[in-house]
Amino acid sequence: xxxxxxxxxxxxxxxxxxxxxxxxxxxxxxxxxxxxxxxxxxxxxxxxxxxxxxxxxxxxxxxxxxxxxxxxxxxxxxxxxxxxxxxxxxxxxxxxxxxxxxxxxxxxxxxxxxxxxxxxxxxxxxxxxxxxxxxxxxxxxxxxxxxxxxxxxxxxxxxxxxxxxxxxxxxxxxxxxxxxxxxxxxxxxxxxxxxxxxxxxxxxxxxxxxxxxxxxxxxxxxxxxxxxxxxxxxxxxxxxxxxxxxxxxxxxxxxxxxxxxxxxxxxxxxxxxxxxxxxxxxxxxxxxxxxxxxxxxx
Amino acid sequence: xxxxxxxxxxxxxxxxxxxxxxxxxxxxxxxxxxxxxxxxxxxxxxxxxxxxxxxxxxxxxxxxxxxxxxxxxxxxxxxxxxxxxxxxxxxxxxxxxxxxxxxxxxxxxxxxxxxxxxxxxxxxxxxxxxxxxxxxxxxxxxxxxxxxxxxxxxxxxxxxxxxxxxxxxxxxxxxxxxxxxxxxxxxxxxxxxxxxxxxxxxxxxxxxxxxxxxxxxxxxxxxxxxxxxxxxxxxxxxxxxxxxxxxxxxxxxxxxxxxxxxxxxxxxxxxxxxxxxxx
Numbered sequence: 001x002x003x004x005x006x007x008x009x010x011x012x013x014x015x016x017x018x019x020x021x022x023x024x025x026x027x028x029x030x031x032x033x034x035x036x037x038x039x040x041x042x043x044x045x046x047x048x049x050x051x052x053x054x055x056x057x058x059x060x061x062x063x064x065x066x067x068x069x070x071x072x073x074x075x076x077x078x079x080x081x082x083x084x085x086x087x088x089x090x091x092x093x094x095x096x097x098x099x100x101x102x103x104x105x106x107x108x109x110x111x112x113x114x115x116x117x118x119x120x121x122x123x124x125x126x127x128x129x130x131x132x133x134x135x136x137x138x139x140x141x142x143x144x145x146x147x148x149x150x151x152x153x154x155x156x157x158x159x160x161x162x163x164x165x166x167x168x169x170x171x172x173x174x175x176x177x178x179x180x181x182x183x184x185x186x187x188x189x190x191x192x193x194x195x196x197x198x199x200x201x202x203x204x205x206x207x208x209x210x211x212x213x214x215x216x217x218x219x220x221x222x223x224x225x226x227x228x229x230x231x232x233x234x235x236x237x238x239x240x241x242x243x244x245x246x247x248x249x250x251x252x253x254x255x256x257x258x259x260x261x262x263x264x265x266x267x268x269x270x271x272x273x274x275x276x277x278x279x280x281x282x283x284x285x286x287x288x289x290x291x292x293x294x295x296x297x298x
Numbered sequence: 299x300x301x302x303x304x305x306x307x308x309x310x311x312x313x314x315x316x317x318x319x320x321x322x323x324x325x326x327x328x329x330x331x332x333x334x335x336x337x338x339x340x341x342x343x344x345x346x347x348x349x350x351x352x353x354x355x356x357x358x359x360x361x362x363x364x365x366x367x368x369x370x371x372x373x374x375x376x377x378x379x380x381x382x383x384x385x386x387x388x389x390x391x392x393x394x395x396x397x398x399x400x401x402x403x404x405x406x407x408x409x410x411x412x413x414x415x416x417x418x419x420x421x422x423x424x425x426x427x428x429x430x431x432x433x434x435x436x437x438x439x440x441x442x443x444x445x446x447x448x449x450x451x452x453x454x455x456x457x458x459x460x461x462x463x464x465x466x467x468x469x470x471x472x473x474x475x476x477x478x479x480x481x482x483x484x485x486x487x488x489x490x491x492x493x494x495x496x497x498x499x500x501x502x503x504x505x506x507x508x509x510x511x512x513x514x515x516x517x518x519x520x521x522x523x524x525x526x527x528x529x530x531x532x533x534x535x536x537x538x539x540x541x542x543x544x545x546x547x548x549x550x551x552x553x554x555x556x557x558x559x560x561x562x563x564x565x566x567x568x569x570x571x572x573x574x575x576x577x
Contacts, residue, residue, distance in 0.1 A: 021396035024389045036425030122509035124527040138344040232511035250420045270421035
């Protein structure tokens with residue numbers, strides 16, 4: 001009974017579903033991300049008045065202004081430094097805590113759940129909380145450690161403060177992913193390792209680590225991207241200070257557009273910021289892609 | 299035997315140190331949370347030297363906060379988060395289903411949707427701001443609901459894709475052979491199987507939106523659509539530092555998240571770790 005017409009209907013129905021179902025997502029994203037984004041690239045070539053009305057074509061003047069602005073250059077270096085330092089600390093600390101938590105069998109799950117809250121808080125909450133904790137007179141950090149430093153008002157303490165609050169917030173993500181991955185490694189592997197006379201270090205190196213590689217690679221990518229968006233936390237923790245030393249890339253871009261109302265310069269900064277993120281993401285992604293590939297083959 | 303004794307002592311020592319280390323870790327995580335909690339309850343939240351646990355407790359900060367218009371922000375956050383999460387989930391589940399089954403455009407559709415996560419929010423929101431100025435969407439719920447779709451659609455597609463992979467095509471085909479229509483199949487076979495994935499995606503998406511600051515900062519200027527994070531940041535940027543109310547507001551902001559997290563532990567843990575470890 002199966003006829004050509006039947007098959008034809010089947011095929012067209014499949015194709016219809018295939019495209020019909022992705023149309024809302026793709027359409028919406030084209031309208032509210034891609035179109036405005038292309039418009040921003042266009043806008044970055046114009047000057048704007050402070051009421052936000054488009055003025056005349058200025059070519060690449062906005063770009064040369066932004067790139068020769070020392071605060072912008074510093075914010076780029078600060079953001080890159082921040083990303084490298086915090087993500088490395090979070091990775092190492094997260095791995096250590098995961099191995100620790102995984103050594104408990106009965107309370108493992110409880111420990112994981114109790115580790116999670118910070119990563120679910122708004123960066124604003126994290127920033128405010130640490131602003132209070134770091135306070136010189138009323139906060140507990142100086143009081144409990146017996147040191148006397150101005151965490152918000154002086155360098156390098158303000159840098160350290162930003163790093164500490166971020167490590168507090170995001171190490172739990174690594175703990176969550178790593179404990180789940182570690183838990184999924186079959187015990188048989190370790191038993192076989194023991195039979196072969198492997199030391200603890202060899203077990204880690206030859207059994208645990210290869211199983212963790214994919215998880216490490218992808219968590220790193222996600223964290224790098226997210227860390228690059230640093231803005232709300234510093235806005236309430238240090239307000240970019242002292243001076244403008246903790247102004248991040250996103251913060252500076254925001255300032256151009258909405259504190260100084262130079263939408264043209266803001267757009268140019270937005271484009272540069274996006275390009276920097278794209279380059280970093282591609283570099284990391286390429287490293288990880290090859291990593292994933294070898295993991296799958298091995 | 300001597301050797302055995304030594305071994306059991308040393309294993310006791312190792313277990314003891316591991317336990318101490320775990321306790322230190324939990325203190326590190328929870329001391330800042332407890333700090334906020336106690337600031338909100340302290341009669342004098344700022345004392346020198348500081349008292350972690352205050353000597354006298356009060357609810358006056360909560361009263362002041364609620365009397366001072368904080369509920370407007372809670373209302374805005376709730377409406378915007380709920381609506382935008384629902385739209386994201388509906389749109390993303392359709393997309394994830396199609397991507398998983400048919401991989402339209404040879405992975406290009408998938409890369410397009412997931413690639414949105416690489417865009418910095420501030421670079422998305424500058425052009426949105428100019429667009430919304432024209433359409434009068436500044437200071438409106440609709441503006442933020444639309445803006446949050448740029449976060450919600452990619453993240454929920456990502457999470458659901460991972461869950462959808464686990465639904466065998468064979469089950470669907472079996473139900474077609476039984477004469478069920480595609481819609482019936484979706485509702486009776488596919489939906490129950492992917493429900494956990496949808497739940498995880500919804501929770502994580504909602505948390506991201508509830509906490510979002512950058513876009514809300516740019517797209518709202520008064521309390522008609524401003525959200526909780528904007529109110530909280532106001533303690534530093536405009537309103538002046540009031541530690542008692544700050545602690546109280548922080549507690550109100552994180553309570554829904556903590557409650558959801560504990561009620562739906564398993565869902566959330568799976569969702570978050572999948573977000574990080576697979577796909």
